[in-house]
Amino acid sequence: xxxxxxxxxxxxxxxxxxxxxxxxxxxxxxxxxxxxxxxxxxxxxxxxxxxxxxxxxxxxxxxxxxxxxxxxxxxxxxxxxxxxxxxxxxxxxxxxxxxxxxxxxxxxxxxxxxxxxxxxxxxxxxxxxxxxxxxxxxxxxxxxxxxxxxxxxxxxxxxxxxxxxxxxxxxxxxxxxxxxxxxxxxxxxxxxxxxxxxxxxxxxxxxxxxxxxxxxxxxxxxxxxxxxxxxxxxxxxxxxxxxxxxxxxxxxxxxxxxxxxxxxxxx
Numbered sequence: 001x002x003x004x005x006x007x008x009x010x011x012x013x014x015x016x017x018x019x020x021x022x023x024x025x026x027x028x029x030x031x032x033x034x035x036x037x038x039x040x041x042x043x044x045x046x047x048x049x050x051x052x053x054x055x056x057x058x059x060x061x062x063x064x065x066x067x068x069x070x071x072x073x074x075x076x077x078x079x080x081x082x083x084x085x086x087x088x089x090x091x092x093x094x095x096x097x098x099x100x101x102x103x104x105x106x107x108x109x110x111x112x113x114x115x116x117x118x119x120x121x122x123x124x125x126x127x128x129x130x131x132x133x134x135x136x137x138x139x140x141x142x143x144x145x146x147x148x149x150x151x152x153x154x155x156x157x158x159x160x161x162x163x164x165x166x167x168x169x170x171x172x173x174x175x176x177x178x179x180x181x182x183x184x185x186x187x188x189x190x191x192x193x194x195x196x197x198x199x200x201x202x203x204x205x206x207x208x209x210x211x212x213x214x215x216x217x218x219x220x221x222x223x224x225x226x227x228x229x230x231x232x233x234x235x236x237x238x239x240x241x242x243x244x245x246x247x248x249x250x251x252x253x254x255x256x257x258x259x260x261x262x263x264x265x266x267x
Contacts, residue, residue, distance in 0.1 A: 003123040004095045004148045004171040007046050008206040008227060017223035017265050018046035020208055021258055022099065022232035024067040025050050026076030027239060030084045032247040036239070037088050037096075039251035043258040044265075047095035049126060049230065052081055054101040063233040067240065078104060078113070082120035089121030097150070098122050102130040102138075110138060114145050124148030124171050135168035143170060150174050150208075155191070159198055166203035175199055175226065177211040196225040219264025231261060 001009065011018055021040055025033050033050075040048050051064065053071040078100075085096060098117055105113045105127070117125070124147045130138060135151065142149040148171025153162050155176055166173050177192060192209065199207055206227035213222055214234025222229040235257065242253040 002146055002148055002171065004047060004097065007095050008172060011046065011227070012206070017226075018208070018228035019044065019219065019258070019262050019265060020047045020049060020097075020210075020228045020230045021045050021235050021261075022049040022051060022064075022210075022230060023239070024064060024071055024236055025052055025081040025084065026071035026074060027053075027067040027236070028070065028243045028250075029074065029247065030076060030080055032239075032250050033081075034084050034088045035247040035251035036254050037085075038091060039255035040258055041092045041094045043255040044262040045094050045258060046228070047097060047123075049097050049099045049232070050081065050085065050122075052078055052098055052100040052104060054104060056101075061233055063237050063240070067236050078108065078116075082116055085122060086120045092121075095123045096121060097124045097126055097148070099126045099128065102127045102134075105138075110141050114141055114147065118145050118147060122147070124150065126150045126152070126174055128152055130168075132164060132168065135165075139168050139170065148172070152176050153199060155195060159202060162199055163202035166199065166205065169203070169205055172206040172208050172227065173199060173203060174230070175207050175209045177209050177213065177222070192222065193225045216261055216264035219261050223265060229261075229264070231258075 023036055037048060053068040053076050125142060130151060139149045150169050150172055151165050152174045153165050196207055208228035208230050209222045209226040210230030210232060213229050213231050219229040238254055238257045239250060242250045
């Protein structure tokens with residue numbers, strides 16, 4: 001069984017939920033990213049999304065966009081991200097998912113990109129901009145590699161569209177908590193329970209919810225209904241606030257934030 005699938009299977013058996021932090025690879029450096037991954041693992045993250053920098057990220061708000069721009073300006077490449085992950089993979093128990101624009105994958109070659117990511121230690125992918133018409137071919141290639149393939153279901157997706165997207169997923173589905181771009185919010189979006197219930201009606205896969213989740217109480221509200229809470233912009237902002245420190249100190253700062261977030265898993 002794939003590591004992502006095993007993690008969710010074990011969590012469900014124990015009636016527990018997952019915290020899924022997001023980090024931008026190479027922000028503020030790849031050395032720091034490696035330290036952060038180790039720290040997140042120790043802090044209780046079940047799965048980490050690693051964003052591969054892209055010049056025109058889909059649906060990302062200003063915090064993540066700025067982090068990707070800085071990472072690209074520093075020379076971060078997919079190959080560099082793979083090397084970073086490879087260097088720490090054996091020390092991690094959490095799952096690793098690459099959040100990557102399909103245009104990068106297509107340009108590098110689907111089979112080649114998937115193979116390189118697997119060799120580096122990734123367990124799966126989130127393709128935020130993969131056209132549904134091309135999803136079956138990508139799913140087949142990812143499945144052949146023994147990895148997982150998650151797509152985003154928007155709040156505006158009607159049940160039939162949500163079902164189509166869910167069928168193209170393996171491992172879990174990514175439910176977007178609110179319309180618009182990523183970013184921090186003071187409250188959990190309304191209608192979350194109904195939205196998760198609708199998605200559960202079309203798939204047996206675990207459901208991870210992201211966009212606007214950045215406080216322990218947000219995490220608690222999400223996992224009351226879903227299998228995992230995804231935290232992106234709030235965590236990337238924490239990295240930025242500590243960016244003038246050493247890689248180890250940045251990682252410790254981030255770990256403290258994530259440890260606080262995990263308290264929402266037991267509420």
